[in-house]
Amino acid sequence: MTSLAAVLALGFFLGMRHATDPDHVIAVTTIVSSQRSMKRAALVGAVWGLGHTLTILIVGSAIILLKWSIPPRIGLTMELAVAVMLIVLGIANLGGTLAWLRNLRAPAPSTSLHSHAHSHGDYVHTHPHSHSPERHPHPDDATPLARLDARLGVLGPYRLVRPLVVGVVHGLAGSAAVALLVLTAIRTPAASVLYLLIFGVGTIAGMSLITAAVGIPFAIGAPRAPTLQRHLRTAAGLLSLGFGLVVAYQIGIVDGLFYGDLHWTPR
Numbered sequence: 001m002t003s004l005a006a007v008l009a010l011g012f013f014l015g016m017r018h019a020t021d022p023d024h025v026i027a028v029t030t031i032v033s034s035q036r037s038m039k040r041a042a043l044v045g046a047v048w049g050l051g052h053t054l055t056i057l058i059v060g061s062a063i064i065l066l067k068w069s070i071p072p073r074i075g076l077t078m079e080l081a082v083a084v085m086l087i088v089l090g091i092a093n094l095g096g097t098l099a100w101l102r103n104l105r106a107p108a109p110s111t112s113l114h115s116h117a118h119s120h121g122d123y124v125h126t127h128p129h130s131h132s133p134e135r136h137p138h139p140d141d142a143t144p145l146a147r148l149d150a151r152l153g154v155l156g157p158y159r160l161v162r163p164l165v166v167g168v169v170h171g172l173a174g175s176a177a178v179a180l181l182v183l184t185a186i187r188t189p190a191a192s193v194l195y196l197l198i199f200g201v202g203t204i205a206g207m208s209l210i211t212a213a214v215g216i217p218f219a220i221g222a223p224r225a226p227t228l229q230r231h232l233r234t235a236a237g238l239l240s241l242g243f244g245l246v247v248a249y250q251i252g253i254v255d256g257l258f259y260g261d262l263h264w265t266p267r
Helices: 002-018 022-032 038-065 072-105 144-152 156-185 189-224 226-254
Strands: 114-120 123-129
Touching: 002 156, 002 189, 022 038, 022 072, 022 156, 022 189, 022 226, 038 156, 038 189, 072 156, 072 226, 156 189, 189 226
Parallel strands: none
Antiparallel strands: 114 123
């Protein structure tokens, strides 16, 4: 009993360490970059950990209890999904920066009434307005997207779906390695599943701490210096995009997913 308790305690701390894997940290950083408080950043990490734990628990339990064997092509494909997700998250973060750069390069506006496509946050539309002085037929926050955010933003699922999905994808990629590790350390199926659960709780705790720490510069920079906030989001987007491309190359070319000579070790 003492030995099992020690193994379960080790599982908790291994789960916390698992949260620090580079692909995990980079993915949640791109999401946390849009948050303006440590509390919300920690919540993002907890939801990511929940999605990760659900997948680890379901797939890992199937491997342990039903003796599933994951073929190398399936395993590499699940890991490639993580790379694609990192690339998408990076591009999404860089989208706002590209729109800002386009606005900087736009010609000086006329003082007369005119119409062109312009943005209010993430919402882009066209209607007559003027500049110098600024005359707009509606406030900046009176757009369909802003109204949707105002109505749905209070609902947890609306803002927490993205970290949950990201956690699920990460869990798919890592479930085989975690389950195989458990099989070598614990022989009893029920205790093995309990280990997976404790491991997941550790991952949730670890990622909550990480995202709270990562959220500090974004929370500080947002109200004091919008330019700093934009630079931090751009850096997070570039890091996610670059890392995703490297991982995709490793899986598709080096590990052979794209041409058939497969080399896969669960990790």
